[in-house]
Amino acid sequence: MTLKEELSSVLSRVAEEEKERSFGSWWFRKLKLGALSLYVGNGQREAVEAIGVFYLCLPSGLEIVLNNFHYAPSITRGVISVSRLYEDGFINRFVNNTIQVFRNNMVYFSAIPRDGIFEIDLS
Structure with a gap:
């Protein structure tokens, strides 16, 4: 579903x-x-x-x-606000054409570019 x-x-x-x-x-x-x-x-x-x-x-x-x-x-397509993530204590780093989202030195997810929009990599 x-x-x-x-x-x-x-x-x-x-x-x-x-x-x-x-x-x-x-x-x-x-x-x-x-x-x-x-x-x-x-x-x-x-x-x-x-x-x-x-x-x-x-x-x-x-x-x-x-x-x-x-x-x-x-x-x-859902949208997650980078500034809201930041307010909640997440750090966003741009690394090798991806956005890596961290909190407490742990990577929560990476976002990869697709059709001009960064999407969470669910693989």
Whole structure:
């Protein structure tokens, strides 16, 4: 199941109320339709359906807590803010055309360039 399908499945279980709920590694608050939008690179507006916390499990077995996670089902590639990672104590190093993300002298993940965007290397 893809991230988008899993999120859609979780959100479909929640009634239209704005209650705070917890589903395993997700914690979110569903938004009213049209309450918030994200603007993407082509200038298009995409509706945000929920805001919350997402626990990103990495191939290394390590986990990063992404606070203030915005879920917009029409956006197919997730974005992680480098400045937010820095605020949370992570160090970002550019090494051999990759970004290596460290905390406490441990590499959490590397991001590799793909189509002009750095993506987390999940291999």
